Amino acid sequence: MSAPLLDVKGLSVRIAGTSRDLVADVSFTLHPGETLCVVGESGCGKSLTALSLMGLLASPPLSVTGGEALFDGRDLLQMPLDQLQALRGDRMAMIFQEPMTSLNPALRVGDQIAESVQRHQGVSAKAARARALEMLRRVGIPAPESRLDAYPHNLSGGMRQRVMIAMALANDPALLLADEPTTALDVTIQAQILALMRDLQAQSGSAMILITHDLGVVAEMADKVAVMYAGRIVEFGTVAQIFEDPQHPYTIGLMSSMPTLGQRVARLVTIPGVVPQASQMPPGCRFASRCPFANASCAKTPDMTEVATGHRVACWQVPLEAGIDQRVSA
Amino acid sequence: MSAPDYILEASALKRQFEVAKPLFGKAKVVRAVDGVDLKIARGETFAIVGESGCGKSTLARLLVRLMTPTDGAVIYEGRNIASIPEQEMRDLRRELQFIFQDPFSSLNPRMTVGALIEEPMRVHRIGTVAQRREKVAALLSRVGLSPQIADRYPHEFSGGQRQRVGIARALASGPKVLIGDEPVSALDVSIQAQVVNILEDLKQEFGLTLVVIAHDLAVVRHMADRVAVMYLGEIVELAPVDALFDAPRHPYTAALIAAIPVPQVGARKATAKLEGDPPNPIDLPTGCRFHPRCPHATDLCRTSKPTLRARDAGGQVACHYADELTLDGLSAGSDTRSDAANARFEIYRAARARSEGANAPATTTT
Numbered sequence: 001m002s003a004p005l006l007d008v009k010g011l012s013v014r015i016a017g018t019s020r021d022l023v024a025d026v027s028f029t030l031h032p033g034e035t036l037c038v039v040g041e042s043g044c045g046k047s048l049t050a051l052s053l054m055g056l057l058a059s060p061p062l063s064v065t066g067g068e069a070l071f072d073g074r075d076l077l078q079m080p081l082d083q084l085q086a087l088r089g090d091r092m093a094m095i096f097q098e099p100m101t102s103l104n105p106a107l108r109v110g111d112q113i114a115e116s117v118q119r120h121q122g123v124s125a126k127a128a129r130a131r132a133l134e135m136l137r138r139v140g141i142p143a144p145e146s147r148l149d150a151y152p153h154n155l156s157g158g159m160r161q162r163v164m165i166a167m168a169l170a171n172d173p174a175l176l177l178a179d180e181p182t183t184a185l186d187v188t189i190q191a192q193i194l195a196l197m198r199d200l201q202a203q204s205g206s207a208m209i210l211i212t213h214d215l216g217v218v219a220e221m222a223d224k225v226a227v228m229y230a231g232r233i234v235e236f237g238t239v240a241q242i243f244e245d246p247q248h249p250y251t252i253g254l255m256s257s258m259p260t261l262g263q264r265v266a267r268l269v270t271i272p273g274v275v276p277q278a279s280q281m282p283p284g285c286r287f288a289s290r291c292p293f294a295n296a297s298c299a300k301t302p303d304m305t306e307v308a309t310g311h312r313v314a315c316w317q318v319p320l321e322a323g324i325d326q327r328v329s330a
Numbered sequence: 331m332s333a334p335d336y337i338l339e340a341s342a343l344k345r346q347f348e349v350a351k352p353l354f355g356k357a358k359v360v361r362a363v364d365g366v367d368l369k370i371a372r373g374e375t376f377a378i379v380g381e382s383g384c385g386k387s388t389l390a391r392l393l394v395r396l397m398t399p400t401d402g403a404v405i406y407e408g409r410n411i412a413s414i415p416e417q418e419m420r421d422l423r424r425e426l427q428f429i430f431q432d433p434f435s436s437l438n439p440r441m442t443v444g445a446l447i448e449e450p451m452r453v454h455r456i457g458t459v460a461q462r463r464e465k466v467a468a469l470l471s472r473v474g475l476s477p478q479i480a481d482r483y484p485h486e487f488s489g490g491q492r493q494r495v496g497i498a499r500a501l502a503s504g505p506k507v508l509i510g511d512e513p514v515s516a517l518d519v520s521i522q523a524q525v526v527n528i529l530e531d532l533k534q535e536f537g538l539t540l541v542v543i544a545h546d547l548a549v550v551r552h553m554a555d556r557v558a559v560m561y562l563g564e565i566v567e568l569a570p571v572d573a574l575f576d577a578p579r580h581p582y583t584a585a586l587i588a589a590i591p592v593p594q595v596g597a598r599k600a601t602a603k604l605e606g607d608p609p610n611p612i613d614l615p616t617g618c619r620f621h622p623r624c625p626h627a628t629d630l631c632r633t634s635k636p637t638l639r640a641r642d643a644g645g646q647v648a649c650h651y652a653d654e655l656t657l658d659g660l661s662a663g664s665d666t667r668s669d670a671a672n673a674r675f676e677i678y679r680a681a682r683a684r685s686e687g688a689n690a691p692a693t694t695t696t
């Protein structure tokens with residue numbers, strides 16, 4: 001296989017002065033044209049993982065405490081700020097979870113997109129504005145001409161999200177980090193945006209890290225899936241492996257919580273308990289306090305173990321069937 | 331069945347925004363909400379769905395007077411809250427609470443989580459300081475957060491955690507109507523399931539009426555009693571949830587259902603994309619507002635505007651051909667799992683049952 005575009009090894013993020021990793025030893029590779037979906041409980045470190053790669057962690061108090069992230073062979077985590085800034089919005093772009101945090105409320109949306117295009121492509125102001133208009137149209141903003149001069153607060157939540165998507169895609173990035181890009185959008189626009197992202201990938205071979213909690217979107221978009229829990233990747237595999245052969249108890253719990261479109265149930269299944277506070281995080285497997293399979297062996301941290309080619313799981317009890325047989329015969 | 335008891339009603343409700351004022355001529359307006367009539371029954375869960383930008387948030391804000399209408403009335407418990415004095419409205423706010431779409435901009439970053447949740451109780455002079463502190467702790471655990479986080483600030487939390495803070499805050503004043511603008515869309519499915527269960531429990535416990543705007547149609551299908559579908563500022567279909575999903579009568583509703591991403595690898599039949607340009611709310615189409623994108627549109631649709639009229643199952647629909655068209659609803663078995671996955675799920679369920687039995691009395695899980 002060709003060289004990966006992005007090779008992340010052992011990425012860890014911490015709050016200054018504490019000892020618990022908010023992102024712990026995260027490793028994965030991404031090839032051009034591939035889509036990696038990241039799923040996991042709210043607060044498990046998905047956004048922090050993406051922000052670390054962009055060099056956009058809120059630091060202080062947060063900082064990267066270990067690992068490397070080779071992008072085109074260069075380590076993003078060690079890169080001088082000016083080089084990183086040159087990459088951002090150009091070779092590498094991010095769609096943020098909360099559009100208002102990355103749109104400038106005082107600037108017209110057309111100007112914001114055009115400014116980024118001009119900065120990275122060095123084209124004329126006129127060409128940049130034309131590109132901004134084209135991008136607004138491509139993300140399905142109705143009457144884009146009249147929205148170029150709108151301020152972010154004049155737009156609906158979903159339109160702001162689309163403006164941000166337009167901005168991120170405007171310079172054809174090689175790596176797109178998309179943090180819940182379609183969560184604020186209705187399903188028809190979502191389908192349109194996802195198709196747009198796939199087109200972009202097909203045209204320019206860009207790679208994408210897509211953070212989403214919509215397992216329907218995962219099934220549709222992902223080549224690979226990383227399931228995170230409390231800062232760690234607990235399961236990693238191809239989309240088919242994750243959906244058709246889920247192994248980690250957390251992955252299975254997550255999938256069971258999903259409301260189905262089929263039969264209506266009286267009550268949704270949940271995963272018992274909450275993610276423990278940093279100070280109460282169990283040693284060993286971080287899911288142990290909520291896991292119905294946990295036993296004494298889980299007090300040691302499970303390593304990622306390959307259960308099939310490209311399918312890795314961090315759980316002592318995997319495969320779960322084996323555990324059942326033992327318990328029954330015991 | 332006795333006559334339904336309506337707690338909140340909108341009648342001919344309109345809200346416009348000026349978008350661009352040309353040098354000459356009339357200012358251009360967006361008709362964000364353009365003549366909405368609806369009645370929300372006490373104790374029901376009423377969902378509003380529709381295309382991004384169709385006016386859902388605007389409608390929700392009008393319903394609790396976070397915004398005043400350009401025209402029309404909002405009747406809450408017999409009073410037109412669109413026109414009562416601000417002072418009177420202030421007291422009513424305790425009963426009408428709002429959960430915002432964007433938990434980041436709606437929480438004051440300089441207040442601790444505890445202070446944020448306490449604020450509505452303070453404003454409405456509910457309880458003593460000690461009682462309020464206790465209530466804050468209870469509300470935090472209620473939404474699945476640790477009470478120990480009360481002295482931390484919103485920026486220290488993930489998006490989903492902040493959204494739960496917003497929900498705890500909305501619950502603090504003991505509302506009768508809770509309007510959630512995408513209340514669970516920032517949450518992962520396991521927390522979402524918890525929050526949905528919490529909202530349903532609270533609804534039972536306190537006889538709450540819920541109005542929920544959501545893009546996730548699986549959530550809507552699970553939670554709602556009735557659903558209103560909006561398109562370009564208007565309601566195009568309104569029906570009990572099963573009738574709406576199983577047998578939609580409006581082509582836009584059918585398009586929405588067809589676009590639901592199915593959590594199964596390779597499930598999506600090509601791309602079920604709505605054809606045509608997205609609508610322009612400034613320059614509204616003639617006739618049926620959906621006609622430029624509707625696969626069933628005829629000349630009649632291009633010239634004459636369909637009115638909202640009765641459909642079966644006690645619903646309403648605004649389409650000239652509602653009675654003639656056969657539209658696809660949710661297809662049966664639209665999410666079936668592989669055998670291997672099913673076996674794993676079964677093992678998980680059995681293990682859950684075993685471990686909860688063993689640890690009885692089990693700690694409450696939701």
Ligand SMILES: Nc1ncnc2c1ncn2[C@@H]1O[C@H](COP(=O)(O)OP(=O)(O)OP(=O)(O)O)[C@@H](O)[C@H]1O
Binds near residue numbers: 490
């Ligand atoms: N600036 C910060 N200061 C302190 N803690 C932070 C900060 N930002 C995030 N955290 C913590 O780091 C953890 C991971 O946060 P992150 O935003 O990556 O979660 P997430 O997986 O993206 O969740 P969500 O799905 O809710 O967006 C959370 O527990 C959060 O409370």
Ligand SMILES: Nc1ncnc2c1ncn2[C@@H]1O[C@H](COP(=O)(O)OP(=O)(O)OP(=O)(O)O)[C@@H](O)[C@H]1O
Binds near residue numbers: 153383
């Ligand atoms: N303050 C404002 N000034 C000008 N136009 C506005 C304003 N607020 C909303 N609009 C416009 O009104 C229309 C409806 O917006 P609204 O926020 O109600 O949509 P929505 O259905 O909630 O969309 P979403 O699903 O994207 O949140 C949009 O065209 C929007 O651009």
Ligand code: SF4
Binds near residue numbers: 250288316
């Ligand atoms: S390692 Fe143990 S506690 Fe962790 S998920 Fe596996 S079984 Fe559960």
Ligand SMILES: [Mg+2]
Binds near residue numbers: 046047048097179
């Ligand atoms: Mg996040």
Ligand SMILES: [Mg+2]
Binds near residue numbers: 158386388
């Ligand atoms: Mg909205």
